[in-house]
Amino acid sequence: MTTQVGTAALEKVRAEYLNRFDIHQRIQHIGLALSFIVLVLSGLPLKFPAAGISQWWVAFWGGVEVTRAAHRIGAYVMVLVSVYHVVYLLYTVIILKRPFPIRMIPSRKDIVDFYQDLAYSFGLRKEKAVYDRYNWREKFDYWAIFWGVPVMAGSGFILMYPVFVTQFLPGWIVPAALVAHSDEAMLALTWIFVVHMFFSHLAPGVFPMNTSIFSGKVSRERYRREHTLEYERLTAENTGDTQGGEKKEQKK
């Protein structure tokens, strides 16, 4: 009896949620987030070495040798996750023959959406922009990482092995790498802690956090509201569909 009720309730819940991210995407996000946090915690004191809190924090870890090791481990994990993502992408496209995830590519609509959202915020429009699978903020975050990880990994490698690198490349590459590493890190850090924090944690409707990237699921109601165009496409093709997302695109 209880089992039957339980199953029924579960089915109801299932029907109310749509899959948005598969297990690989969720793992990639967790790996990226964790490695990012470790990299910030172990790297930030280097930016402000004269600050008492930096010196206390590094001593808390057990010295610069420890934060250096932690920073490298964080970097290896981040690079690994990035490689995993690219391999996953190629695998789904080449082996599984899924369509290339074209909706992640920035388009003219993103510029229009950006303008419309800004106009909405400033009270010049009544409605927000209507998004497809990824909105312009999500695309910006994604492509910022596509630019940022190579910059950080490349410059970080130069800083790790300056003697080796200067056997092939000119000497200025080392101080230039330091500038790139330091500034790009501050850019990523500030962006994540201001913009990402705001839209994925603090904004109304998501507070305290938008869990979809961890659970992979988005409620039907939220999907309809936040990714209207994709939602309409999904429901038009297959009413009552519970798969959604990438799987859906496969059928096209």
Added chain:
Amino acid sequence: MPLGVLIGGAILILGAGRSSALDENQCLACHGNSSLTKTDPSGRVISLYVSEELVNIAAHRFIDCTTCHTGDPHAVETPLTKLSLAERCGQCHEYQYKVHLESVHGQQLQQGNPDVATCVDCHSLTGSPHAVIRVLEYKAPAFKKNIGETCAKCHGDPELMGNYGIVERVYESYMRSFHGKAIQLGTYEVTQIDKATCTNCHGVHDIKSAIDPSSPVAGLESLAQTCEKCHAGAGVEFARGFLGHREASPENIAAVYYAERFFTVLLITVLGIGAIIVVSSGIRYAINRWKE
């Protein structure tokens, strides 16, 4: 056996903290008085005070006063000059004294320049020869972590350095470098020993002006050899990446200068847009809620 342990323990416990300086002739009975002064023929008042507190922790606390104050100590000409002070140290520290006289500081010292650093300026807690402490004590001005600051007492003074044509802000630029960061973030533990500070590149007692051809940092070739002391395999190209205690500029490693400019513009643009969308969305959310 138990008696031996007891006595040994008693010596350890009772002896701890008892490190008063060797003072065979009871000099400190008078000179330990902080108001003790004398007036020289020109009418100048000179303090004759020796801080017992400092002399008790000094490196030479077990060397009697008369080792340095030879002959009749009361007949000695005071105060000592910087050169005569160094000479005094050189009576025992012969090698360091000889090398010091060949250094840029020592050369000037012999010409009577009062600006330059000599023994006590880097080795004494207070500048007094009675407060010289060993290099491996963490409070020592010549302890690895403190060397940068010790050099900066003079080399961080733009006015003083200007007199010698040294315009580079050597201390600040060092502290910005990875070597300086490692020193600042490092502890006072002995692992600090392998981190580079002023003396690792410029020399210690034999320190030379950076434009002196015999300096370890003069010219790319010798600079590279100096880098190579720690960075195994470092070549000239590696040394070429050093900004030379200066900011990057179109003349000084232009690539770094333009990288800085590029990232500054990128940061301002991206974070500016980020701030606008966050603030405007936040205000919009607040207005929406208020209207409800």
